[in-house]
Amino acid sequence: xxxxxxxxxxxxxxxxxxxxxxxxxxxxxxxxxxxxxxxxxxxxxxxxxxxxxxxxxxxxxxxxxxxxxxxxxxxxxxxxxxxxxxxxxxxxxxxxxxxxxxxxxxxxxxxxxxxxxxxxxxxxxxxxxxxxxxxxxxxxxxxxxxxxxxxxxxxxxxxxxxxxxxx
Amino acid sequence: xxxxxxxxxxxxxxxxxxxxxxxxxxxxxxxxxxxxxxxxxxxxxxxxxxxxxxxxxxxxxxxxxxxxxxxxxxxxxxxxxxxxxxxxxxxxxxxxxxxxxxxxxxxxxxxxxxxxxxxxxxxxxxxxxxxxxxxxxxxxxxxxxxxxxxxxxxxxxxxxxxxxxxxxxxxxxxxxxxxxxxxxxxxxxxxxxxxxxxxxxxxxxxxxxxxxxxxxxxxxxxxxxxxxxxxxxxxxxxxxxxxxxxxxxxxxxxxxxxxxxxxxxxxxxxxxxxxxxxxxxxxxxxxxxxxxxxxxxxxxxxxxxxxxxxxxxxxxxxxxxxxxxxxxxxxxxxxxxxxxxxxxxxxxxx
Numbered sequence: 001x002x003x004x005x006x007x008x009x010x011x012x013x014x015x016x017x018x019x020x021x022x023x024x025x026x027x028x029x030x031x032x033x034x035x036x037x038x039x040x041x042x043x044x045x046x047x048x049x050x051x052x053x054x055x056x057x058x059x060x061x062x063x064x065x066x067x068x069x070x071x072x073x074x075x076x077x078x079x080x081x082x083x084x085x086x087x088x089x090x091x092x093x094x095x096x097x098x099x100x101x102x103x104x105x106x107x108x109x110x111x112x113x114x115x116x117x118x119x120x121x122x123x124x125x126x127x128x129x130x131x132x133x134x135x136x137x138x139x140x141x142x143x144x145x146x147x148x149x150x151x152x153x154x155x156x157x158x159x160x161x162x163x164x165x166x167x
Numbered sequence: 168x169x170x171x172x173x174x175x176x177x178x179x180x181x182x183x184x185x186x187x188x189x190x191x192x193x194x195x196x197x198x199x200x201x202x203x204x205x206x207x208x209x210x211x212x213x214x215x216x217x218x219x220x221x222x223x224x225x226x227x228x229x230x231x232x233x234x235x236x237x238x239x240x241x242x243x244x245x246x247x248x249x250x251x252x253x254x255x256x257x258x259x260x261x262x263x264x265x266x267x268x269x270x271x272x273x274x275x276x277x278x279x280x281x282x283x284x285x286x287x288x289x290x291x292x293x294x295x296x297x298x299x300x301x302x303x304x305x306x307x308x309x310x311x312x313x314x315x316x317x318x319x320x321x322x323x324x325x326x327x328x329x330x331x332x333x334x335x336x337x338x339x340x341x342x343x344x345x346x347x348x349x350x351x352x353x354x355x356x357x358x359x360x361x362x363x364x365x366x367x368x369x370x371x372x373x374x375x376x377x378x379x380x381x382x383x384x385x386x387x388x389x390x391x392x393x394x395x396x397x398x399x400x401x402x403x404x405x406x407x408x409x410x411x412x413x414x415x416x417x418x419x420x421x422x423x424x425x426x427x428x429x430x431x432x433x434x435x436x437x438x439x440x441x442x443x444x445x446x447x448x449x450x451x452x453x454x455x456x457x458x459x460x461x462x463x464x465x466x467x468x469x470x471x472x473x474x475x476x477x478x479x480x481x482x483x484x485x486x487x488x489x490x491x492x493x494x495x496x497x498x499x500x501x502x503x504x505x506x507x508x509x510x511x512x513x514x515x516x517x
Contacts, residue, residue, distance in 0.1 A: 029311060056293045064300025068307065068326055075311050075319060089476070109197075130289055131350060 007048060015041035028074045032067055039063040051129020173233040176279065176317050185285055195463075196421040197227045199470055203421075206474040242407050246312040247440045253309025256321035260302035261422035267291040269353045271439045271458035275451055283354060283455060289313040290342075291352040291382035292344070295430055296337065299385060301386065303329045305419065306394065310404035325394030325486065329385055336381035337376040338500035342507040343367055343434055356438030360446070366437040373503045375435045377496055383426040384492070386420060389477040389498040393485055429462065436465050 018037035025031045039062045046055035112114060127133055138146050174470030189434060201216070201223070208215025216223040239251055271283040303326045310322020346367060346501030347355045359366050368375050382390040405416040432438055440446075446454040483491065 027246075033249075033308070040301075052288060052290045053293070056290050056297045060293065060299045060300055064297060064303070068300075068330060069304055071311075072323060072326065073306055075307075075323070091359060 004048060007044070007156040011041045011048070015045075029071065032070050032074060035070075035164050038064045039067070046129060049129060050127060053131040053134055054129045178313055180279065180281055182284070184281070185266075188270065188285065189262055190257055192262065192265055192422055193418075195425055195466075196418055197231070199421045199424065199440045200230065200418075201227045202470070203474050203477075206471065207426065207478050210478040224234045234411050236332070237410040239410040240407075242314060244314045245407065246314070249308050249312035250407075251412070253305055253312055254412045254419070255305075256308060256388070256406075257302060257305025257419040258415045258422070260298055260305055261419040263301075263427065264295050264426040264430070267294050267352055268426070268433060270355055271455045271461060272446070273451065274455045283459065284429060287353045289349055290349050290350050292340065292355070293431075295426075296333070296340075300333065302328075302419075302423070305416075309408070312405075313407035315407050317402075318404050318406050318492060321394045321400045321406075324400075325387060325404055325479070328387075328391065328393060328488060328492075330490060332381040332384035332391075332496070335377055335496035336385065337501045338497065338504055339371075339377040339381070342371055342374045342500075342504050345504075345507055345511055346370055352433050352438070356362055356440065357432050360438040360440045363443075364452050366435065366440070368435040371435065371503070371507070373499065374507075375431070377500050378431060378434070379501065380433060380496065383473070383476065383479055384488075386423045386472055386473070388420075389423070390480045390483050391488060392482060393488055394499075413471070424470055425466060428466040428473070429471060432462055432465035438462060478490070 003027060015038055018034045018041060021034040021036065023033045037057060041097070043055040043058045046052070046058060080096075182434075204226070205215045205223075216226040219225040219229045241247060266285040267288060269282075269284040272279050273282045275281070306325040306329075306371075307322045310318040310325070310334075313319075329473070343355070344350060347358050349355060349358075356365060383389075387394050394400075405413055408416060439462040441457055441461045444457075446458065449457070
C-alpha cells in the first residue's frame with residue numbers, strides 16, 4: 001500500500017466515524033464538533049486529489065464560518081441540557097428504513113452513472129482543483145451559473161437583513 | 168514493498184525545521200510577554216519587572232514556572248473533554264500558521280538546498296486564513312465548556328468579532344493578490360524583492376491600514392480586546408481556567424501576534440528582503456541568515472507597535488466595534504479593491 005492509499009482509508013474511516021458520531025451524540029454541541037471533523041476529513045480527500053483550493057475553501061467556509069454560526073445558535077438556545085425528547089421505537093425504525101433506502105438509491109446511482117463509468121480518480125496529479133484552473137473554468141465555461149448563484153447569495157443576504165430588522 | 172518509500176532526508180530536514188520554527192516562535196512569545204510588561208512600564212513611567220535576574224530577564228521563566236506549579240482547577244459543572252480541548256486548540260491554531268511563512272531564502276547545508284519555509288503551498292495565504300478561522304473554536308469551546316455565563320458571553324463576542332474582521336481582512340488581501348497574482352507567500356515576497364519593484368506598502372497603503380486594524384481585532388488586542396473586557400465580563404472567556412491552561416490561552420495571544428506580524432511583513436513589507444541591498448551578490452547562506460534577521464526585525468517592530476497601541480488607546484464599546492468593522496472597514500476595503508482593480512486595468516490598457 002502506498003502512502004496515498006493509507007491516507008485515503010484513514011480519512012474515509014475518519015469521515016464515516018465522525019459522521020456517525022454526529023448522529024449518535026446526545027449533546028448538540030458535540031454533534032457540531034464532530035461535523036467539523038467530517039469537514040476536515042473531506043478536505044483531506046480534496047488534498048489527496050490535489051485540489052488544494054477546494055480543500056482550504058471547504059475549511060474556511062464550512063468549518064470556519066457556517067459551523068461557528070451553528071455553534072452560536074446552539075449555545076444561545078441552551079440546548080446543552082441533554083433533554084432530547086425520546087422518540088417512539090416505530091419512529092426510529094421508520095427513519096432507519098427510509099434513510100437506508102435513500103442510501104441504497106444513492107449508491108446505485110453513483111455506481112451506474114455514465115459520468116463515472118471507467119473513470120479513475122486523479123490522485124495527486126489532477127490540477128483542476130488548483131485556484132488558477134478553477135478560476136479560469138468558473139469565469140469562462142461556467143460564467144452564467146456562477147453569476148446566477150452570486151445573485152442568489154445576494155438575495156439571501158438582503159432577505160436576512162429584512163428579516164433581521166424588527167420594523 | 169513500496170510502503171513508506173520516500174525521501175527520508177527530506178522528512179528529517181522538515182522535522183528539524185518545524186522544531187526550530189515552533190520552539191523559536193515559542194521562545195519569542197515568551198520574551199514578548201516580558202517585553203509587553205517592560206513597554207507598559209516605560210509608557211507609564213515606572214521600572215517594570217526587574218527582580219528576576221539582570222534587568223528582570225528571567226521574569227518569563229519565573230512566570231511560566233508559577234503557572235505550571237499552580238493548582239489546576241476544572242469546574243465540576245464543566246464539560247471536561249472540551250474544557251481541556253479549548254486551550255489546546257487555541258495554541259495549535261496559533262502555531263500552525265508558521266507552516267507557510269517564508270522565514271528566509273534557502274541555505275546550502277550538507278550538499279542539500281534547504282528552503283527556510285516548512286511548506287510552499289499553492290494556496291499559502293488562504294491556509295493562514297483557514298487556520299485563523301480555526302482559532303475561533305479555541306475561544307468558543309473554552310468559553311462554552313466553562314459553563315459560566317460570562318465566559319459564554321465573552322466567547323460569543325470574541326467569535327463574532329473575529330468573523331466580522333476576517334471579512335474586511337480578506338477583502339484588503341484581495342488587492343494585494345491582484346498585484347502579485349499568486350497566493351503563495353514565497354512568490355509574494357519574491358515579487359517585492361525583484362529589481363525595480365517596491366514593497367507592497369507603497370502600492371497598498373490603505374490596504375495595509377485595514378489589514379493592520381483587522382489583525383489587531385483578530386488577535387484580540389486593545390482597542391479590540393472586548394472578549395476580555397474585565398469591567399464587563401470579569402475576566403473574559405478564560406475566567407474559569409487556571410494553571411497552564413490559562414497560560415496557553417494567554418500565550419496563544421502572543422504567538423498570534425508574532426504570526427500576524429510575520430504575515431504583515433511578508434505581504435506588505437517585503438518579508439525577508441533587506442532594503443537597499445541586492446541579496447544575490449552575497450553567498451546564499453549569509454544572505455539567508457541576514458534575511459531571517461530582517462524578517463525578525465520587522466516582526467519586532469510590529470510587535471512593538473501592537474504594544475504601543477495597547478498602552479495608549481482605550482477599548483472600544485461593543486457597538487462601536489461592530490460599526491467600525493461592518494460600516495467602515497468593509498466599505499473601505501471594497502473601495503480599495505475597486506481602485507486597485509481599476510488602476511491595474513488602466514495600466515494594462517495603456
